[in-house]
Amino acid sequence: MPSANLILHIRDTLEQLRPAERKVGEAVLADVDFAMHASIAELALKAQVSEPSVTRFCRAIGCEGLRAFKVQLAHSVASGLPYNSETVEASDDTHTLIHKVCDAISHAFQHSRDLIDPLATEAAIRALALAPRIYFFGVGAGSGIVAEDAYLRFLRLDIAASAFTDGHLQRLSAGLLEPGDVAFAISHTGRSQEVIDSLKIAKQRGATTIALTTAGSPLAWVADIPLLVRLPRYGDPHTPGVSRLVHLGIMDILAIGTALRRGPRSIEKVRRARARLETLRASDDADPPDSSGVF
Structure with missing residues (x-):
């Protein structure tokens, strides 16, 4: 059985696949939306492999065939990508809060x-x-x-x-x-x-x-x-x-x-626009404070 998120599972196992199967995986990752709706012939053409290679790819990542693969892929897209980080808890101290939020941002990117x-x-x-x-x-x-x-x-x-x-x-x-x-x-x-x-x-x-x-x-x-x-x-x-x-x-x-x-x-x-802004800022910093007594 593949992991809960098939997209991440494909990415993690890509290097372990045979060359033709890896091409299919790369084509799927490059256009997941296309892969969800493509026929076996269309996916084979996009990956530039034979149709049996598409079937072998599906089995290599834990799906019985293209139909099961597309259903699992659709579920993965609908659920989104996990952050690979824990939800922030009310009991977390500030140090933990900093690490959890920064980790979430890092994983998302x-x-x-x-x-x-x-x-x-x-x-x-x-x-x-x-x-x-x-x-x-x-x-x-x-x-x-x-x-x-x-x-x-x-x-x-x-x-x-x-x-x-x-x-x-x-x-x-x-x-x-x-x-x-x-x-x-x-x-x-x-x-x-x-x-x-x-x-x-x-x-x-x-x-x-x-x-x-x-x-x-x-x-x-x-x-x-x-x-x-x-x-x-x-x-x-x-x-x-x-x-x-x-x-x-x-x-x-x-x-x-x-x-x-x-x-x-x-x-x-x-560059010229930024230079002009820097000149204006420098000019503002150099201006002496107003000593006229008028507010």
Whole structure:
């Protein structure tokens, strides 16, 4: 029997598999959403192996066949990736609290790093680098903050970027996009209806749509380029919530990749803007305090 989370089980046993079976495992990890819905012929073609190799892969990881494998994989995606850390307890001292929260964040980033699709990430970077205008959509204390942060990062690259966290403004702004523009939606659950509606409107306008969301979510199916992250979502306030941090990290990857794709000119603009800010800060620090007595 495979472990409770088949995705982690495949990753942990990948090096122990035969070459052809390892290719199947790598194809599954590269696109879990595809693997959940693919036929044996489609999966064999993607992995560039024979159909019997797919069957042998399923058995090698503890599943009777492709059907059982897909059911187990779907359960693993639905349950999310475990943090490999204990829930914070009321009895924990501060030292334990620090270690548990930091471990949760560290494990989440490691798992995300191993499962992020490089091809989808490259496609997103290419679209962002060429876009004359980028609109980021997100709602709530998590995704809304990520959208605002992304807007600032891309604005520094001299890209006409904006962030919208209100559902009405999201739908309105999506209707203003044009071909070549990018609508970028952020939603951990992928079920925020206002964000889904906005991406659909942007798609109808001919804009390229990107979604940073969970595999198998409604939002993932709407986007032209889905960036899939598999993390659990808990309502327990004593459990570290790391999805926002992982999303911010992925935005860093995209912003840096976009800057590199746009070339030295874009990087030079960022350097000049930072230099100007440093000059203003130095000037403010050098100003003597007001001694006029006027408040």
